[in-house]
Structures are given as structure tokens and as C-alpha cells.
Amino acid sequence: MARWEPGTAERLQQAALELFASRGYEQTTATEIAQSVGLTERTFFRHFADKREVLFHGQELLQGAFLTGMDSAPAGAGALDVVIVAMHSAATEFFPAERRPHSRARQTIIDRNPALRERERHKLATLGATVAAALRDRGIGELPAVLAAESGIMVFRLAFGLWIREGEQRSLADIQTAVFGELFTLTATAAGSAADDVQQREVQR
Template identity: 50%
Template sequence: MGRWQPGARERLQQAALELFGEQGFDATSVAGIAERAGVTERTFFRHYADKREVLFVGEEELRESFVRAVASGPAGAPALELVGAALDAAGTVLEATRDRRHARARQRIVDAHPALQERELLKLTTLVGALAAALTARGVPALRARLAAELTVSVFVTAFGLWIADGEDRGLVQLQREALQEVRAVVSGSS
């Protein structure tokens, strides 16, 4: 086994996605993932706590990109402007670090497994809390901060779903901006 070859983490991610797609999540073992990636099980556990975590790599970095954008926004910026900046920042990070094909494959696996769907919802709930705290720290009243955080995640989830749809060629940042514009139209009462 190529235990010390570079790129073990990436090979493990690819192997896991392939095996989850071929065999299903439940039928795939850590041993099988490690073997496909050409590493030992021990190497797998150096990178991931369990096979589920392979699907949620980058969660903290994505959350931090949202929060940093809110924290670094201009002084006195309204909540909706901070939301837009956070979406742009996170969308840029995601587009730069995730291949659309990888994202599609990952989402199919999550959608097919209730426990993974639950984990995904927990991830999104944690993101809402972090965004609400960041907005509150910027002086946005608590209720408005919570609503803005929920809105941000809703726009992100909607745009992400469009981004990974078969045949879609627009970028995630563009789709998020379009979705946020639709929210503005709903709030203003535009048709």
C-alpha cells in the first residue's frame, strides 16, 4: 500500500464517493475505501473520524468563509448587504474547492440516506447559528440577525441545488445573486 504517497486525503474522498455510488453508503466499509485509495485503514482514520465525515469535508472552512465576510463587511452595512457579501465569499470558496461533478455525486449519496440528510441539516443549522452570531456581533438586532441568517442559508441551499442540477452551467455565485434578487423582489412586492 502507498501509505506515504501524497494526496491520501483526496484519494480517500474519491474512493469513498465511488464506492458509495456503486455499493451504497451502508454497504461500504472503511476497509474498502482504504483499499480502493491504496492506503491503510489507519491512514483513513488519520484523516476522518468515520466514513460519514468524508462527505462533510470542508464544512468548517465554508462556515468560516460566510462568517469572515460578515465580520469584515463595511461598518454600518445593512444586514442584506452583509448577507450578499457572505454568499459571494462562500460561493467563491465552494466553486474554487469543489468540482461540480463531485458535488452532484455527493448530494445524490446524501439524498439517498436519511442519516446523512440529518447530518446535512445539522451542518446547515450550525451555519445559521454562526451567521446569526456574526450579524449580532455587527450590531444587527437579534431577531433580524436570525432571520437574515436563515435567509442566507435558504438562498445558499436553493442556489446550490440549481448549481448541481444536470445541464446547469451558471456559476454558484451568479445563482446565489439571482436567488437573492428574487428574495428582494418578494420582500418589495415586485412581480
């Protein structure tokens, strides 16, 4: 009988990634994943509801990292400032450099399968809703809470895609900072253009 031991879930995850990459996601069974590391199918299902969830194990931990980061933001901080602090904390804790090859392999598998892509979108949507709820709990209004949360998830998704590119050396936290910089430049330019348009209309009246 296979022995229950620490790290079993991680062993199954790594085995699944290797099998999905070599055989294909659809062609790989939960039994084959378990057997490849000397475990039973029963042990596999103690850890994961199905083979799809191997790729999404740890979602709760990622949400927890975001929420812990939000708790560390100063009282009275603006909605987006809180999100930025949370994202920096999560990126530093949850996505160290040594995790990059694993994340790259995982994303490659997800990108090849429509059902997995939908599951990934659902994961990010759930994360965004969780962040928005936590912002509301801090006394931030509904609209700014949702805007800040959704903006953060967009930046996270774009930064993550850059972070897993071959040859990329920057940390996820640094890439997030760069992407936020681009966002702030765009919004500042748009705000300036909008103000100019309003002023021009007033002059023409």
C-alpha cells in the first residue's frame, strides 16, 4: 500500500506536468499519473478531484497570499494602492524564480486545451472577486473596489505572461511594477486628453 507522506501532492503535480507534456492532456489518466510516481489511483483522488485540478492546486494559497498582502497595506490607502501592495507580496512569496519553469510548463499545457483555458479564466475571475470583496471590507466603495481589483487581475495576467517567456530574467514583482507603469501612463494621457476636450467644448460655446 502506498504510504501517505509530505509532498505527495507536489510529486503528483510534477508527474502530471511531465505526462501531459509528453503524451498530451487528454491522453493521460489519473491512474497513469499516480503510477508514474509509485502511488495508487486512490491516493491521487485523496489530493485532487480530477486530473484537471492537478493544474490548479494551490488556488486557495494564491488567494491567501493576495489577502495577506492586502492586510499589510496601510490603513486609509487607496483601492489601487492596496492592490499593488497585495500583488507585490503575492508575487514575491508565491512566484520565486525557481518556480518559473514549472509555471511555464503548466501554462503551455493550459494554452493547448480550451477547457483548461476556461478553468484558468474562472480562477482569475474568482481571485478578482475575492480581492474586490476584501477591498469593500476595508470600507472602499463598490465601483472603486471592482475597478481596482479587475485592474490588478489584468496586470497580473499580463505580467505573468511576460514572466514565463523564455529568456525573461526579471522577477514577477518587477514586471508587475513595469506593467502598472504603462497603465498609469495610459490613464494619465487619457485623462489629459479628456480634460482638453472638455475645455475645447467650453471655449466653443
